[in-house]
Structure formats: structure tokens, C-alpha cells
Amino acid sequence: MPFLEFHGLTKRFPGVLALDGVSFGVERGTCHALIGENGAGKSTLGKILAGVQTADGGTIRLDGREIRPASPLDARGLGIAMVHQELAFCPNLSIAENLCLGDLPRRAGFVDRAALRARARAMLAAIGADLDPDALIGTLSTGREQLVQIAAAVGTGARVLVMDEPSSSLSAAETRELFRLVRDLKARGLTLLYVSHRLEELFALCDRLTVLRDGRHVATEPIAATNPPRVVTQMIGRELAPAAPLHLTRPLGPECLRVEGLASPGKFAGIDLTVRAGEIVGIAGIVGAGRSEVAQAVFGLDPAATGRVAVRGRSVPLGSRDAALAAGIGLVPEDRKRQGLVLGLSCRENISLASLPALTRAGWVRRAAEQTLARRYTERLRVRMPSLEAVTAGLSGGNQQKIALAKWLARGCDVLLIDEPTRGVDVGAKAEIYRLLDELACEGKALLVVSSELPELIGLCRRIVVMREGRLAGELDRAAFSEAALMRLMAGVAAA
Numbered sequence: 001m002p003f004l005e006f007h008g009l010t011k012r013f014p015g016v017l018a019l020d021g022v023s024f025g026v027e028r029g030t031c032h033a034l035i036g037e038n039g040a041g042k043s044t045l046g047k048i049l050a051g052v053q054t055a056d057g058g059t060i061r062l063d064g065r066e067i068r069p070a071s072p073l074d075a076r077g078l079g080i081a082m083v084h085q086e087l088a089f090c091p092n093l094s095i096a097e098n099l100c101l102g103d104l105p106r107r108a109g110f111v112d113r114a115a116l117r118a119r120a121r122a123m124l125a126a127i128g129a130d131l132d133p134d135a136l137i138g139t140l141s142t143g144r145e146q147l148v149q150i151a152a153a154v155g156t157g158a159r160v161l162v163m164d165e166p167s168s169s170l171s172a173a174e175t176r177e178l179f180r181l182v183r184d185l186k187a188r189g190l191t192l193l194y195v196s197h198r199l200e201e202l203f204a205l206c207d208r209l210t211v212l213r214d215g216r217h218v219a220t221e222p223i224a225a226t227n228p229p230r231v232v233t234q235m236i237g238r239e240l241a242p243a244a245p246l247h248l249t250r251p252l253g254p255e256c257l258r259v260e261g262l263a264s265p266g267k268f269a270g271i272d273l274t275v276r277a278g279e280i281v282g283i284a285g286i287v288g289a290g291r292s293e294v295a296q297a298v299f300g301l302d303p304a305a306t307g308r309v310a311v312r313g314r315s316v317p318l319g320s321r322d323a324a325l326a327a328g329i330g331l332v333p334e335d336r337k338r339q340g341l342v343l344g345l346s347c348r349e350n351i352s353l354a355s356l357p358a359l360t361r362a363g364w365v366r367r368a369a370e371q372t373l374a375r376r377y378t379e380r381l382r383v384r385m386p387s388l389e390a391v392t393a394g395l396s397g398g399n400q401q402k403i404a405l406a407k408w409l410a411r412g413c414d415v416l417l418i419d420e421p422t423r424g425v426d427v428g429a430k431a432e433i434y435r436l437l438d439e440l441a442c443e444g445k446a447l448l449v450v451s452s453e454l455p456e457l458i459g460l461c462r463r464i465v466v467m468r469e470g471r472l473a474g475e476l477d478r479a480a481f482s483e484a485a486l487m488r489l490m491a492g493v494a495a496a
Contacts, residue, residue, distance in 0.1 A: 001025075001064060002025025002026055002027055002028075003025075003026060003027060003028035003029075003062070003063055003191055004025065004026040004028075004049075004060075004061070004062055004063075004160060004191060004193075005023075005024075005025045005026075005060070005061040005062075006022055006023055006024055006025075006045070006058065006059075006060055007023050007058055007059045007060075007061070008021045008022070008023055008057060008058035008059070009021070009022040009023070009045065009048065009055050009057070009058035009059075009060070010022075010055060010056050010057035010058050011041070011044050011048060011053065011055050011056050011215075012056050013394065014386065016039075016386060016394075017215050018039075018041050018044040018215050019041045019044055019045060019048075019055070019058075019215045020041075020214075020215040020216045021057075021058070021216070021217075022041065022045060022058070022212065022215070022216065022217045023058075023217060024210050024217055024220040025220070026191060026193060026208075027191075027207070027208065028189075028191055029186060029189045029190070029191060030186065030191060030192070030206075030207040030208060031182060031186050031192040031194050031205050031206045031207055032191070032192065032193050032194065032206060032207065032208050032209070032210065033194050033195075033196065033202040033205075033206035033208065033209040033210065033223070034046070034193055034194065034195045034209075034210050034212070035195075035196065035197070035199070035202060035209060035210070035211055035212070035231065035235060036211055036212035036213055036218075036235055037213065037235055037236060037396075037398070037427070037428045037429065038396030038397050038398035038399060038425060038428075038429050039214075039384060039395075039396035039398070039399065040212040040213055040214065040215065040235070041212050041214075041215040042164075042195045042212055043164050043165075043195060045212075046082060046162040046164050046193060046195055047082070048060070048069075049069070049075070049080060049082075049160070049162055049193070050069070050072060050075045050080055050081065050082035050162050051069035051070060051071045051072045051073070051074050051075035051076075051080070052072060052082065054068075054070060062078060062079075062080075062160070076156050076158075079157060079158055079159035079160060080158060080159070080160045080161075080162070081152075081153030081154075081156055081158035081160070081161055081162070082153070082161070082162040082163075082164065083146065083149050083150055083153055083161065083162065083163045083164065083166055084149070084164055089137045089145065089148070089149070090137065091136065091137050091138030092136065092137075092138060093136070093137060094133060094134050094135060094136055094137070095120060095124070095131055095132070095133050095134070095135055095136075095137060095140075095148055096116045096117050096119070096120035096133035096134065097116070098137050098148065098152070099119070099120045099123050099124075099133075099148065099151060099152050099155065100116055100119055100120060104116065105119060116133075117133045117134070120133035121133055122155070123151045123152065123154070123155035124147075124148075124151050126151065126154055126155060127147065127150055127151050127154055127181055127184075127185075128181070128184070129144075129147045129148070129150075129151055131144060131147065131148070141174070144174075146166060146174075146178070147177075147181075150181065154185065154190075158190065159189075159190065159191060160190070160191045160192075160193065161185065161190055161191070161192050161193070162192075162193045162195070163182075163192060163193070163194050163195065164195045165195060165196055165197070165424055166178055166194075166196070167196065167198065167201060175201075179201070179204065179205060182194070182205055183205070194206055197424065197425065197427065199228045199231060199232070199427070200228075202223070203223055203228065206223055207222065207223060208220060208221065208222050208223060209221055209222075209223055209226060209231065211231060211234040211235055213234070213235060213236070213237060218234045218235075219234050232427050235427060235428065236427070236428040245280075245434075245438040245441070245459070245460060246438055246442055247278055247279075247280065247438050247441035247442045247462075248462060248478070250278055250441075250442060251278070252276045252277065252278050252279055252462075253276055253277025253278045253444050254276065254277055254312070255274055255275075255276050255277075255312070255313070256275055256276060256277045256279075256311060256312060256414060256415055256445075256446035257273075257274065257275040257298075257309075257310070257311055257329075257415050257446050257448065258273075258274050258308075258309070258310045258313075259271055259272060259273045259274070259294075259298060259307070259308070259309055260272050260307055260308040260309075260310075261306070261307040261308060262294065262297060262298070262305060262306070262307035262308070262309065263305070263306050263307055264293060264297055264302050264304050264305045264306070265304055267290055267293045267297075267302075267470060268290035268293055268294055268297075268467070268470035268471065269470060269471060270471055270472065271294055271307070271471075271472060272472065273448075273465055273472075275415070275446040275447070275448050276446060277414075277444045277445070277446055278441050278442065278443075278444050278445075278446075279441065279446060279447070279462050279463070280437060280438075280441050280447040280449055280460050280461045280462055281447070281448050281449070281461060281462065281463050281464070281465065282448075282449050282450075282451060282457035282460065282461035282463070282464040282465070283295075283448065283449070283450045283451075283464070283465055283466075283467060284451070284454060284457055284464055284465070284466045284467070284486050284489075284490060285466055285467035285468060285473075285490055286468075286490055286491075287452065289467040289468055289469060289470065289490070290467050290469075290470040290471075291419075291450045291467055292333075292334055292419050292450060294467070295331060295417040295419050295448065295450055296331070296333075297309075297318070298324070298329065298331075298417060298448075299321060299324045299329055299330075299331040299417055300316070300317075300318065300319055300320045300321040300322070300323055300324040300329075301321060301331075302318075302319065303319040304319075305318045305319060306318065309324075311327040311328060311329065311414070311415055312414075314327070316329070325354070325411075327415075328412070328413050328414040328415055329413060329415045329416075329417065330354070330407075330408030330411060330413035330415070330416050330417065331408075331416075331417045331419070332401075332404050332405055332408060332416065332417070332418045332419060332421065333404075333419050334419040334420045334423065334450070336400055336401055336404045337400070340404040340407075341392055341400060341403060341404055341407075342392070343391070343392050343393035344391065344392075344393060345391070345392060346388065346389045346390060346391060346392065347374065347378060347383065347385050347387075347388050347389070347390055347392055347395070347403055348370060348371060348374040348388040348389060350392050350403050350404075350407060351373065351374040351377055351378070351403060351406045351407050351410050352365070352370045352373060352374060352407075352410065353407055354407050354408060354410065354411040355373065355407075355410050355411045359373070371388060373410050374388050374406075374410070375388060376410075377406035377409055377410050378402075378403075378406065380406075380409075381402040381405065381406050381409075381432075381436060382402070382432060383395075383399050383402045383403060383406070384396070384399050385399060396429075397424040397425055397429075398425040398428075398429025398430075398432075398433075399429075401421070401422070401424075401425055401429070401433065402429075402432075402433070402436075405418075405421075405433070405436065409440075413445075414444075414445055414446060415445070415446045415447075415448070416440065416445060416446070416447050416448070417448050417450075418437070418447060418448070418449045418450070419450040420450060420451055420452065421433055421437065421449060421451065421456075422434075422451075422453070422456065423452075430456075434456075434459065434460060437449070437460060438460070449461065454483045454486050454487070455483070457486075458481045458482075458483070458486075461478070461481075462477075462478055463475060463476065463477055463478070464476050464481065464486065466486060466489035466490055468489065468490055468491075468492055473489045473490065473492065474489040476489075
């Protein structure tokens with residue numbers, strides 16, 4: 001009998017059936033993968049198990065006993081914890097204070113600081129994390145903050161750990177540390193439900209795999225009995241044949257973007273690059289190389305930036321977002337939830353945000369024009385949503401990313417800076433975004449794409465520039481593309 005069982009699990013949201021009678025089992029002491037397209041119901045299932053949401057129907061059994069966790073506290077009492085995709089800590093409090101926030105040790109009515117630190121050290125030691133309990137959460141990298149979240153989960157005595165997209169924002173080194181920790185937790189007898197879009201890590205870490213599609217259970221199989229192409233077909237219900245980008249066959253237009261001597265103290269220096277109309281140029285480099293910072297400076301978000309940025313031969317004042325917008329530059333940032341979208345607004349409102357001056361008359365937004373604009377781009381980008389008035393926070397990651405792109409397309413930007421275009425996006429939505437970027441290049445737009453996924457850059461781009469420690473390390477034309485060549489430049493290793 002499986003250690004953890006789901007029977008007919010159902011969950012409805014307004015306009016969406018998130019889970020539709022899902023049933024499968026998870027063996028004790030295994031790492032069980034949960035995969036599917038954005039909106040397939042993976043995170044919803046994990047949140048129901050962790051008590052964050054409640055099911056509308058169906059049952060969950062743990063170790064043979066039916067359970068109904070009504071809150072995260074209930075789930076903790078049952079030995080279930082969750083590591084969320086969006087980390088939720090108090091950044092102005094210390095690691096120790098965050099770890100013990102729900103149960104602060106006290107003495108004579110005051111917080112016992114010595115006991116607080118001791119308890120935090122024990123929780124961190126349990127997962128092999130060498131962190132200072134007095135360090136503020138706000139000073140940690142995403143990977144270190146995630147370690148703290150795992151320590152909080154394991155420290156409660158969890159027997160079942162739900163991990164929702166744990167590697168989506170981690171560097172390569174942090175991902176290796178996460179993998180080591182997952183294997184260690186499994187060896188200690190914990191049962192892990194591992195939600196991810198990254199097939200390569202699921203096949204490296206997991207024992208069994210469950211595929212969901214449109215809220216329904218498709219398959220549960222041992223990892224050894226399946227393969228990535230089979231899983232992709234199960235996820236999207238069709239064969240996904242990669243197609244060569246069409247823009248590569250088109251002649252390039254005139255130079256659209258020129259960056260000369262761009263620098264920012266402590267971030268990057270000596271950045272020179274160009275992008276022509278109809279061209280996709282990639283920026284590769286390890287986390288911390290300065291890639292995102294360059295894109296932000298080109299968009300006018302860095303007041304300390306020096307150098308020259310020009311669009312179609314006309315200089316754009318640095319440090320001015322308004323000047324960048326006026327020049328036709330748009331930025332899709334790496335963190336769409338915090339920087340690219342206003343999650344509490346509707347899809348219509350998010351798409352029109354960058355175009356409000358053109359949609360406003362006498363201080364009032366022309367609602368009909370706004371709706372027409374939003375509908376045009378949601379249809380073009382095939383955004384799956386209940387309606388234009390649906391709150392953006394309720395959409396899947398892939399559909400949120402499409403809304404973030406639609407905002408700049410609606411404004412008519414000729415130069416698009418796109419930072420991590422498919423982070424946290426499933427394989428089907430990735431293919432749609434790649435098709436869209438190819439279409440934009442074919443229409444004559446200039447695209448500068450920052451990505452941590454080398455196959456993504458190799459598949460999309462005509463040229464790739466590589467950054468290392470804030471400086472350009474080299475540039476490759478398409479004929480010279482290979483992961484090995486890019487990694488040598490990223491690491492500063494000369495070719496043999």
C-alpha cells in the first residue's frame with residue numbers, strides 16, 4: 001500500500017477546474033516527481049496536501065489513515081511541510097527569528113535569545129546548512145533563503161515534504177547543493193513530492209513520476225520505465241517537434257540598438273554590443289556575471305550607469321526609464337511577479353499599463369480601446385485565462401509570462417530586452433514563447449535575450465555574447481554555437 005494516496009481529488013476556482021478527480025499513490029521514502037504544463041494542477045495539489053488550500057472533493061490518505069489538513073498548522077501536526085516556489089520570510093528578521101517565528105522560546109515573558117539561536121543552529125545543522133543564525137534573511141541569496149525554508153520544514157519533524165519548483169531561481173552551484181540535500185533527505189526516510197518543469201532534474205533525482213494535464217491524472221510510472229520525449233507527449237497531449245527559427249533565414253535590417261562603453265560601479269564595465277532589426281542576440285553568463293544589470297541599465301533603471309545607449313542612431317539618456325520608453329525600449333524582467341506585473345490587477349489592466357498615455361483622454365482611460373488592445377494581444381499570445389477581468393495572480397506562470405510580454409507588445413516597442421523568458425514555464429508554454437520571439441524577430445524587432453539556459457540561447461539566437469565578472473568575455477556567431485564553447489567563455493577557460 002502506498003504511504004501517501006490521493007483518491008478523486010477535485011478543486012475548483014472561479015472559471016477553472018484546477019483538479020478533476022486526481023488519483024495516484026506515493027511510496028514511502030521516495031522522491032516522487034509531479035509534472036505538467038502550467039495550469040495542470042501540480043501546485044494546487046501540493047498546496048492541498050500542505051493545508052494551504054482545501055479540496056472540494058476526494059480524499060487523501062497518509063500511512064493508511066484519511067487526513068484533511070485544514071491549515072498549514074494542521075499539516076505540520078500530521079508531519080507534512082511545503083517548500084514554496086515563492087519564498088515567504090520576513091526579510092528584516094534574522095534566520096533564527098524566522099525559523100522560530102511561530103514558537104519563540106521565552107524566559108520570564110521575554111524572548112530567550114540564547115535558546116532561539118540554539119534551536120535555529122540545530123535546525124540548520126539537520127540539513128547541513130552552514131549559516132549564521134543572526135544573519136538577516138534579506139541579506140541571503142535565493143538559494144540560501146531556500147535552505148532556511150527547507151530547514152524550517154525538516155525542523156518540524158516532517159515526514160512528507162512538498163517542494164514546489166525548488167530550483168527555478170537557483171544558480172548552478174545552488175542547484176547542485178539542492179540536489180545533494182534532496183538525496184540526503186530521501187536517504188533519511190523522508191517522502192518527497194517534487195514539483196518541477198525541468199525534466200533533466202526529475203530524471204536525475206526522482207524514483208517515480210506522475211503527469212497531470214488540464215487538472216487530470218495522465219500517468220504514474222517509474223522513472224526507469226519512461227523517457228523525456230514520452231513525458232512531454234503525455235504533458236501536452238501531442239508530439240512536440242522542434243522547429244528551426246524562421247528569423248534566421250531572413251535578411252537583417254538596420255542597426256536598432258547600440259551600447260558603447262556601458263558601465264556601472266561594482267556591477268559591470270566596458271559593455272559594447274549591437275542588435276539589428278530582425279535579430280535575436282543572447283547574453284550568457286553565470287549568475288552574478290552582470291547580465292540582468294546590463295539589461296536594466298539599458299532600460300534606464302541604473303542611475304549610476306555611464307556610457308552610451310542609442311536606438312536607431314539616436315542617443316538615449318542613461319538613468320531615465322521615461323527616455324528609454326520614448327525611444328521604444330521595453331524590458332521584460334527576470335522576476336515577473338515582483339517587477340513585471342501587478343498581480344492584484346486584471347489581465348486587461350496589466351496589458352495596458354505601459355500604454356496608458358495612448359489610451360487616456362482628458363484624464364480618463366478609454367475602456368473600450370483598452371479592452372480591444374488587451375483582447376488583441378491575449379488572442380495573439382494564446383493566453384489561457386477565465387476572462388480579461390481575471391486577476392493576474394490567479395494565472396499559471398506561463399500565462400503570467402505571456403501577459404508580461406503582451407504589455408510591451410501592446411506599446412509597440414521596437415527593442416525588447418527579455419530577461420529569462422521561460423523561467424518557471426512548462427515545456428508547452430516554452431515552445432509557444434519561442435515561437436512568439438521568432439515571430440517578433442521576423443517582424444523586424446530587435447531582441448536582446450538574457451537566459452541561464454544555454455540550449456534556449458543556442459536554439460533562439462543568431463549571436464550570443466558572454467559575460468564574466470561584469471565584463472564581456474567573448475561573442476559567438478551561430479556557426480560556432482555549442483554548450484562547451486559557451487561554458488569555456490563563462491568560466492574563463494581557454495579552449496584546448
